[in-house]
Amino acid sequence: MKKPEMKVEAIKNGTVIDHITANKSLHVLKILGLPHEDINVTVAINVSSQDVGKKDIVKIENRELDSSELDQIALVAPEATINIIRDYNVVAKDKVRFMKELKSIIRCTNPNCITNTNEPIESRFHLIKTSPVLLRCHYCERLIDAEEIDKQF
Ligand SMILES: Nc1ncnc2c1ncn2[C@@H]1O[C@H](COP(=O)(O)OP(=O)(O)OP(=O)(O)O)[C@@H](O)[C@H]1O
Ligand SMILES: [Mg+2]
Ligand SMILES: [Zn+2]
Incomplete structure (x- = not known):
């Protein structure tokens, strides 16, 4: 060792x-x-x-x-x-560095968001702030907070 x-x-x-x-x-x-x-x-x-x-x-x-x-x-x-x-x-x-934009495993929580329809569109978020993390959906502007991110794992 x-x-x-x-x-x-x-x-x-x-x-x-x-x-x-x-x-x-x-x-x-x-x-x-x-x-x-x-x-x-x-x-x-x-x-x-x-x-x-x-x-x-x-x-x-x-x-x-x-x-x-x-x-x-x-x-x-x-x-x-x-x-x-x-x-x-x-x-x-x-x-590790926070990216300003994430194409990620996280899903948008808005059921009407285009990323949750049958369209083949990948989720995409903008980083609004860190600690705690806050993301905004690129398509519908829904905010996704740290608690929600945690729930998705
Ligand atoms: N050969 C190795 N195999 C497995 N783990 C290692 C090896 N060498 C270092 N590590 C681990 O990698 C991490 C970083 O090692 P380093 O020797 O830089 O420690 P450190 O000086 O405490 O670093 P830091 O300032 O980032 O805390 C530590 O968790 C250490 O246990
Ligand atoms: Mg150390
Ligand atoms: Zn959305």
Whole structure:
């Protein structure tokens, strides 16, 4: 082990998503389309951390996730840190960023919204504010708050 305080076993190569809001790691996995049969994922839920109290951690072996996948994570874990691991070392570290516009897994709550009809139109939202998150539907202007986002996972 690289450090005595490490909460889960070290990985040689891959991605560590650290400082995930406590109990939100399963939301994060859903956003990333994980688990997937070929990918080893380790999850630590509700562990103590000196810097943020309680947090979740996700470790994904042999995959370096790209930033467009990772920025979706900000929706549920705005404080998350992305660490790229190569040969057991952290070679890059980045915070997730909120995108001004989201094309996302979240659905608009307005049943009459065009994205909820038979039209093949993907949901699309504008970020109004963070902490707590507030989104506005691009098509019908319905506001979607953090509680609603949480419900959809
Ligand atoms: N080889 C590895 N395998 C698995 N996890 C690792 C590996 N190296 C680091 N980590 C984990 O990645 C995260 C970031 O590691 P780092 O060494 O940068 O810690 P840190 O100094 O506490 O970083 P931060 O300032 O972001 O909290 C930690 O959760 C650490 O446990
Ligand atoms: Mg730390
Ligand atoms: Zn809408």
